[in-house]
Amino acid sequence: MDLQNIPSRPIWQDEKDGKIRIIDQRRLPHRLIISELNTVDDVIYAISEMMVRGAPLIGVTGAYGVYLAFAGKEAIKDSREAGRQAERIKSARPTAVNLAWAVDRTLEKAGAAESDRRSSAACGEAAAIAELEAENSRRIGRYGCSLIESIAEKKSGKPVNILTHCNAGRLACIEEGTATAPVYAAHRKGVPVHVWVDETRPLNQGGRLTAWELGAAGVPHTVITDNAGGHLMQKGLVDIVIVGTDRTTYTGDVANKIGTYLKALAARDNNIPFYVALPSSTFDWQISDGVAQIPIEERDPDEVRYMPGFEKTGENLLMPENSPAANYAFDVTPARLVTGFITERGICRAEESAIRELFSKPET
């Protein structure tokens, strides 16, 4: 695949025909498929089937879903129906908080507009959220880069080894990613970096997507199984862990792709800093106990049973035909295991007082 021809964003409104288009991430890296989103149902399907995934990106996609509800032939007329469509979009995936945040925000903007301006108000808001998340990523990149640079200073020219789980990269966000933004920023500044890419079963967002986008950007990386991180940490081969998140409580508990918790435990056991990179849109300001309260999506067991990135056929079955599988999509890492958060406002400790202090100040 020609890496030079990858669209620069995973979702965009086409300048020529005004259509909303996405990269269908399910067949990457083997096939680059571009899909159109023309209806609310298209949006719900794209989110629930994980054609698009990643907290910031599903937020933006949901926002465009609200736009599509107001646009087109079957455009909704009354606010009750708009609310109903918004709820349908929000329930496409339960764990990431960005989806509800972006949908509600877009619905509010549209509702405040004149009835013949709602479609364009929603479209404008979706685009604004996309730009906001792109800017958030750039800021996260700048703040996180300083962490990598300070590690690099002690390594006398040897690469800083960063471990990441899942894909919190360009494909999950709008531009630089969250967890990967500091890596891209450091790489551009000439800081030597190397990324251990957790494969991230069952859907292999690491092996398929993070490896693909790091490769396209020329960032040195090595794919490892999800099992390997603890051993690498024991052997001094990981300097810092940076992951994204789908929802983080104001108390600092972090929901992220299943398996993140295991890496946080290993980082703590080996005194390795464990950072979570996130825009403020991913904070949940309502709930305090992440392990008890964040809903954990259970997905189709066939995602575990068949090889990811390919058709589900007997040839791609990874286990006995009659063995059941379970597919929990996320886990929650308690705040006590998190060294800090890298946000668009700066870096803070993983505790309520520090989080509130960072976000209570006016943005600079």
Place this chain on the structure above:
Amino acid sequence: MDLQNIPSRPIWQDEKDGKIRIIDQRRLPHRLIISELNTVDDVIYAISEMMVRGAPLIGVTGAYGVYLAFAGKEAIKDSREAGRQAERIKSARPTAVNLAWAVDRTLEKAGAAESDRRSSAACGEAAAIAELEAENSRRIGRYGCSLIESIAEKKSGKPVNILTHCNAGRLACIEEGTATAPVYAAHRKGVPVHVWVDETRPLNQGGRLTAWELGAAGVPHTVITDNAGGHLMQKGLVDIVIVGTDRTTYTGDVANKIGTYLKALAARDNNIPFYVALPSSTFDWQISDGVAQIPIEERDPDEVRYMPGFEKTGENLLMPENSPAANYAFDVTPARLVTGFITERGICRAEESAIRELFSKPET
């Protein structure tokens, strides 16, 4: 595949033609292939390519390798050459200590025999080691079953949820397995059990082999990704973890399939008992610091890059063509994370004094 026609052991000497035959475990559960081992080179290939795997089984296979060195057309004549062939077999895989133990033991028996009796002495010793490991498994099953029964007593009829990693089952041993032996024993006694089977990337010994053999025995089980165990433990869905080991130091550090350490950390964080089942042949009585001293095999990165259980073709590539991968086969769980050992001598704490006490007494 007809589960009733599976050979009852993964290695055996055929009664009719005297040949050593194995189940080639690489294509399971999709294809059951029986292979012959006729030469030392066959044995080395079978071990290094993981046609056979699992500490007790590669020990027995290595022992038959010594027999094959003395047998057949190119039978070795002098003891120096015998030693050389034994070293070749022992170096086929570096981490499991059973291989060296069984090869040395067989070589010694053969060496003590008259020169025309060496082949049959070696063959007899290999068979004796197989019987010993089968008996060890049965004993481990009996001792471990008591642990499961005592948990069952508190669960008022609900199944005891056991999590295991990799395959330390019948396919890894000679009969009952090590980690699975207590499960089979409890299941036969009517104790309700359910096994969470870690898929165990990259070679999916859990998803391919453990699920297959549990299914064949009618033991309820569910395959999960290696990422899922921590979440299950947080949610109270795991009562006990039982794994096997490839080498355990006399101080209690446990080398086992990569990813075991992460499960031990999660078990500790959630106060869940973490047991390691092993025969005495898997103890290393020489080294004291497992993390620093146990050699960790690095295998072909293509095992990570391609779908396990199938041919390595472009259609089975799991990641970008140009992304490198790393393949560490084992990690070491420090003794401080291990609740106890289930051995053929009984159960003991994971500390030197308890291990020495158990093995200093005459066997009962």
